[in-house]
Amino acid sequence: MTSEFDVFKDDRKSTYLNSEGSDKPLISPVSDAVLDRARRYRLSRLREQIQHYDIAALLLYDPVNIRYAYDCSNMQVWTLHNPIRYALILNDGPAVMFEFAGCEHVNKELPGIDEIRVATSWMYLTKGDKVDLSVANWANEISDLVRTYGGGNLRIAADRLDGVGVNALEACGLSCLPGDALTEQARAIKSPDEIELMRWTIRVCEVGMARIYEHSQPGVTERELWAHLHFENARSGGDWLETKLLTCGPNTNPWYKECSDRMCQAGEMISFDTDMIGPYGYCADLSRSWTCGYTEFSDIQKKIYGRALDQINHNLDLLKPGLAFKEFNEGSWRIPDENVAYRYSLALHGVGLADEWPALWLHIDWQDDQTTSGAFEPGMVVCVESLMAESGSESVKLETQVLITAHGAERLDSFPWENPSA
Structure with missing residues (x-):
């Protein structure tokens, strides 16, 4: 009717x-070939920007930027407000994914990731009064990777990082720069x-x-x-x-x-x-x-x-x-x-x-x-x-x-x- x-x-x-x-x-x-080409292209765009800005590494916490880099999409909405997983792309070095413990397997077979490590959390939610110790351990691990692959360049860029993290990286001798311009230009x-x-x-x-x-x-x-x-x-x-x-x-x-x-x-x-x-x-x-x-x-x-x-x-x-x-x-x-x-x-x-x-x-x-x-x-x-x-x-x-x-x-x-x- x-x-x-x-x-x-x-x-x-x-x-x-x-x-x-x-x-x-x-x-x-959409074929797997199209998807894999898109993945490789996106990571190459970020690497081009890393070279352009003359930095040793790019640190990503924004889950949208992490997906752009690696196409790993674990708990994206939750990690928008809980910074507990992150990516580090080294200039002339590996692309490392630091994943939430127990979730390492969700990143397997993604072509852009060279190494998977367990993320170090330093949120108050998870560490309480142990934040200072946790953030120091986190910064030391990142610093070690930068010094290993950076060729003496100690400049890194980060897309989302609060003052506690910036201070911890600088205490390790790194110089931390805003990464928004880099990621936005890459994605454009x-x-x-x-x-x-x-x-x-x-x-x-x-x-x-x-x-x-x-x-x-x-x-x-x-x-x-x-x-x-x-x-x-x-x-x-x-x-x-x-x-x-x-x-x-x-x-x-x-x-x-x-x-x-x-x-x-x-x-x-x-x-x-x-x-x-x-x-x-x-x-x-x-x-x-x-x-x-x-x-x-x-x-x-x-x-x-x-x-x-x-x-x-x-x-x-x-x-x-x-x-x-x-x-x-x-x-x-x-x-x-x-x-x-x-x-x-x-x-x-x-x-x-x-x-x-x-x-x-x-x-x-x-x-x-x-x-x-x-x-x-x-x-x-x-x-x-x-x-x-x-x-x-x-x-x-x-x-x-x-x-x-x-x-x-x-x-x-x-x-x-x-x-x-x-």
């Missing part, structure tokens, strides 16, 4: 729920194999988005809708969602409220941002908005959706290799005065295993002394953003994921936009 809400339903979105995605997990077609340029992995994550994400669409009926709660993306991601080999940004109706404005148990009503705008860390650890960062019950847009919904789409398309058309970030800003879409107070924080940002450099502010927030310099290069992947609202309206959130090519820009996602004029 046809629902009264099926009149305006977009059947193109239902095509993402094919026989694979509708009743069983999606099975990746994707290989064709990485793009193949990312395309699959986006495929899984779009099936999850189709599930949200299929269930966007009156009476469903925001949390119920959000769970469909979790479900598809988890059962198809993905990792986690970085946020909970799905809201409807008045909860969409102001933006950044997280999903709740509020029931969606017919005709209300449903807006979301996936922030999905999916299969192979790659991020699918896509945003869409549509009405609950697939109703025809109201006049105000048409206006703000149309402007959001205009912003996306205008800024997308600017992208090309060699375009300076500042030039992009100067040519970017100008937000109408009535929408300025409800704007998003960014015009675009890089994306790979998570949100990455560069992050480019909107024209109205751009300041030369606060915004990154540089230019778009082939192999970069960026997300082009829009958030549109005005006083008393709902918010429309749109976002597309884009590969910078030698000839311009290629959208990696294909999930349909709405047609606000229909």
Whole structure:
């Protein structure tokens, strides 16, 4: 029986729920050869940066950086706030993984890891009043490796390290530098194999988005809708969602409220941002908005959706290799005065295993002394953003994921936009 809400339903979105995605997990077609090439490429990118910065070693605690280097993904969310496993990549030396005790086996057969050691924890959680002794033992082990393979160079870089760790390394005679620039620059340029992995994550994400669409009926709660993306991601080999940004109706404005148990009503705008860390650890960062019950847009919904789409398309058309970030800003879409107070924080940002450099502010927030310099290069992947609202309206959130090519820009996602004029 046809629902009264099926009149305006977009059947193109239902095509993402094919026989694979509708009743069983999606099975990746990516070959082991592609995955191994991507692994080796990523480690080589870090080694190039180690050489460029003339350091003896790179110390990684961020689990996303560890996955980029080695593709080992043990307990990533837990270790985001419990720094208990780490990697050390030696210049002209081995790549060592220091793993949580009892988990050494999860790293076996990964091509980039030369040696696996048991990690030394010095968190207060695990060591209490013995932290000083533990951190000294930790620093001594790292120092020994640097002195063995560093050729007299005692400079190392670390991506995430608090003062206790820095002080312990310096007490061993090492000089510890921030490693963020190194890791962000390495991750910024994707290989064709990485793009193949990312395309699959986006495929899984779009099936999850189709599930949200299929269930966007009156009476469903925001949390119920959000769970469909979790479900598809988890059962198809993905990792986690970085946020909970799905809201409807008045909860969409102001933006950044997280999903709740509020029931969606017919005709209300449903807006979301996936922030999905999916299969192979790659991020699918896509945003869409549509009405609950697939109703025809109201006049105000048409206006703000149309402007959001205009912003996306205008800024997308600017992208090309060699375009300076500042030039992009100067040519970017100008937000109408009535929408300025409800704007998003960014015009675009890089994306790979998570949100990455560069992050480019909107024209109205751009300041030369606060915004990154540089230019778009082939192999970069960026997300082009829009958030549109005005006083008393709902918010429309749109976002597309884009590969910078030698000839311009290629959208990696294909999930349909709405047609606000229909």
